[in-house]
Amino acid sequence: MSDKPLPAVPYLKIPDDGEPFIEGHRCSSCGATFLGVRDNCSKCGARDGMKPVRLSNQGELYSYCIVHRSFPGIEVPYVSAIVDLDGGGTVKGNLINVEPDPSKIDFGMPVEVVYDDALGRKDSDGNSYLSYFFQPRT
């Protein structure tokens, strides 16, 4: 078992000496940004031009839905959000610290990425995980 939390997804990076961040890859030919690792660019087809990039922790809410029915053990309701990060990259995650009510959620609202324990979820070896969430920016 790991003595530190593991990243919930491979594109969440947890440096030994620094803050966690979301990593993307950017095409040096056309500038397209991808979450996670890419060898080639699926926008322009360029090869060998993908460079790792640290995505911003600030962005705005692009779209969302409010989930009322899920699988057993998953707490509802919650807001499933699509967020455009400043400087490129679109990420999906839970929008927290907001009422799950469409009248309280505005398209384009500024949000920030926060990192926290993955809702207590552990794998079969008992490892804990670190995940990311979005919350309204004040």
Place this chain on the structure above:
Amino acid sequence: MTDAYVVGVDMIKFGRFPEKTVPQLGAEAALLALDDCGLKIQDMQALYCGNLGQASGMVGQRLLQEIGQTGIPVVNVSNACATGATAFREAWTSVKAELYDLVLAVGVEQMGRGLLGGGGGGRGISKEGLLGSGTMPSVFAEAGMEHSRNHGTTFEQFAKVSVKNHHHSTMNAKAMYQIETPLDVVMNAEMISYPNTKLMCSVNVDGSAAAVIASEKKARELGLMDRAVKVRASVLTSDPWQERDLVMPDVNTCTRKAAAAAYDMAGLGPDDIDLIELHDCFATAEILHYENLGLCKDGDAGRLIDDGDVELGGRIPVNVSGGLLSKGHPLGATGIANIYEVSTHLRGEAGKRQVDGARIGLTHVIGLGSACGIHILEKAA
């Protein structure tokens, strides 16, 4: 190149048939389609069989074990919810290419109940409800909310799609349900993923549909032109790159691309179409496709549903079968079932839900991931 015609087409009544096997369900539709044109399995030169749930299970061959093992080539097709349309298109392609002049396309699915999608995969812990939601109701709710963001589309407008399609299905004995669902019932049904309530989600059902496709020469030779339906366009697209498509599957761009290609192939425009069966896997999705298929300007889809343009009797009736929302959505069968629906109207055989004077119709499916299949059909002259 020859023209290709649908000469026989049918579907079983959609429902839940756990006592049957997938090949048995497919065989029922295959026999119905053969009977529709008075032909036998021995007349078929190839079989294109669409199924998702048993994609590695040689469903087409097992179907022939139910109705006649003639040794013809069998192609098993899997392409998400575009599976049936893709099988039909492969069959059409083989006739257009003059490899064969009489072929069979079948789509079949046996479904469980409950939420589709959201299973995640990969190692570690489940991501559902941790990194948003990947269930189909959520994915299509988010696609609908993008439309709300851009055009102010309301929950009520999305819900009206369900009212309309459920109403249409009351006139279709082959639909899973024949139940009126007034607006307040749709809007107050259990919320699954806002803005999609339970009645705004397609129904998981078992079903099958089949079509016999013939070259023009063969259709004439067999005396089948009276009820034949000409395939004016067959188009399949995948999703071009979009900046958000890694986390937000884009069903719009691939549909627009397919629609443009299909109208071009047919030499027609949206104004020439008399009825449409489109991919209403969720009520939110139908609204998007009014614009994607060019039925109205971008931003006018909400008005289209408000004004009744897309109802039976309206300017361009959409999903008069009841759609996936009420007829049901057996994933691999859907693409051929909507070809059955449009063909039935073009033949003037749709009974109470008949679109008066229907001459040209369009079918559309989306397989998330993504694939878009569009067919334009016309009553043979």
